Amino acid sequence: MSVPMPVPTTAPARVLPAVLAAQLCTALADNALLIVAIALLEQRQAPGWATPALRVAFYAAYVLLAPLAGLLAERVRKGSLMGLVNLLKLAGALALLAGAHPLLVFAAVGLGASAYAPARYGILPELASGPSLLRANAAMEIVTIVAILAGTALGSVLVARPYLQASCVVLAGVYALAALCSVGSITVSARSRDLPPMGFASAVSCLLRDALARHALMLTSLFWAAAAVLQFVLIDWARHHLGLSLAGAVLLPGALAIGMVAGAVLAGSAGKAPTGARAALLAAALGIAIVLLPALHNAWAAASLLAAGGVLAGALLVPMNATLQARGAALVGAGMSVAVQNCLENGLSLGFLAMYGLALWLGASAAATLFGLGGIVLLAILGGRHARA
Numbered sequence: 001m002s003v004p005m006p007v008p009t010t011a012p013a014r015v016l017p018a019v020l021a022a023q024l025c026t027a028l029a030d031n032a033l034l035i036v037a038i039a040l041l042e043q044r045q046a047p048g049w050a051t052p053a054l055r056v057a058f059y060a061a062y063v064l065l066a067p068l069a070g071l072l073a074e075r076v077r078k079g080s081l082m083g084l085v086n087l088l089k090l091a092g093a094l095a096l097l098a099g100a101h102p103l104l105v106f107a108a109v110g111l112g113a114s115a116y117a118p119a120r121y122g123i124l125p126e127l128a129s130g131p132s133l134l135r136a137n138a139a140m141e142i143v144t145i146v147a148i149l150a151g152t153a154l155g156s157v158l159v160a161r162p163y164l165q166a167s168c169v170v171l172a173g174v175y176a177l178a179a180l181c182s183v184g185s186i187t188v189s190a191r192s193r194d195l196p197p198m199g200f201a202s203a204v205s206c207l208l209r210d211a212l213a214r215h216a217l218m219l220t221s222l223f224w225a226a227a228a229v230l231q232f233v234l235i236d237w238a239r240h241h242l243g244l245s246l247a248g249a250v251l252l253p254g255a256l257a258i259g260m261v262a263g264a265v266l267a268g269s270a271g272k273a274p275t276g277a278r279a280a281l282l283a284a285a286l287g288i289a290i291v292l293l294p295a296l297h298n299a300w301a302a303a304s305l306l307a308a309g310g311v312l313a314g315a316l317l318v319p320m321n322a323t324l325q326a327r328g329a330a331l332v333g334a335g336m337s338v339a340v341q342n343c344l345e346n347g348l349s350l351g352f353l354a355m356y357g358l359a360l361w362l363g364a365s366a367a368a369t370l371f372g373l374g375g376i377v378l379l380a381i382l383g384g385r386h387a388r389a
Helices: 012-043 050-064 066-075 078-097 102-122 131-159 164-185 200-209 211-241 251-270 276-295 299-331 334-361 366-388
Strands: none
Touching: 012 050, 012 078, 012 102, 012 131, 012 164, 050 066, 050 102, 050 334, 066 078, 066 102, 066 200, 066 334, 078 102, 078 164, 102 299, 102 334, 131 164, 131 251, 131 299, 200 211, 200 299, 200 334, 211 251, 211 276, 211 299, 211 334, 211 366, 251 299, 276 299, 276 366, 299 334, 334 366
């Protein structure tokens, strides 16, 4: 039985650069805003739990609002939705300037981000298919990682200034630029024309019954959940095991990100998604790298291992995203499928962070936590492989 696919209503050559520019601006501002929000919490002498609560609130928004985000992405033109979300984030930055509590503002920004992701990824199958969709996802992944690194650098510069609140004006300007870039994509079709309306629970069930979509959901959710914990434990391990300063330790997650950029470039040029044993090897790369890390005693060796793991992980994540978007566009709508993906990824991330908190409470060392995290990743991949066989 044939399935309906999204029908573009405007030239992809004109729309994709606008989508990528909007993502570059909004992701850059999001990551800079996180650092500014942390600095404002410290300025307020907030309790210690407030800082990790920023990240938890962000993840929770993706999980709790996934049904609404998927519905919006299928009922509202995705370019328009991207512009509206950036205006909401702009308002959040200005609210910080006016003295609003950083936790409340960042929670509101998380609500907007939960609607933004299904729009920015869901728009890609409306612009491309096959190898072109793979290249579009590679470009999106590269832009996002570059924005994360640049946003972290921008945030560090902003919090070093004497007038911290004035930084919010800069970030509001970046969000305004993101909203302007989104205008270039508002003529893309709102949804797949012939797909019947589908609720969130039905969409989850439909995607999990599809072998390709289920495999893609499992791998992407597992990677981002592991990465959520790795971001914290790497810094702790590098400071205590390698003797690095805080400034040096924060560079290690950057090595993984740089490797992912290279992997995304390779995936975009490959022209087809990896399958079978090749996909399993790429999926296991991050787990193997994490398990091997505690045995290293040199910062350069650790950075090299993380970069190599990042290359292989990036080479897998891009085609998995493209596969899910293509299957999702055919089965439940591209925007809805990304909302399901966000819900599962961030829900599992919260679960992994809870396990990390338990490990800290039990007094586990950073090295033991790394070994356990890598082992969980490898066991999950092995279990997923066995389930597919």
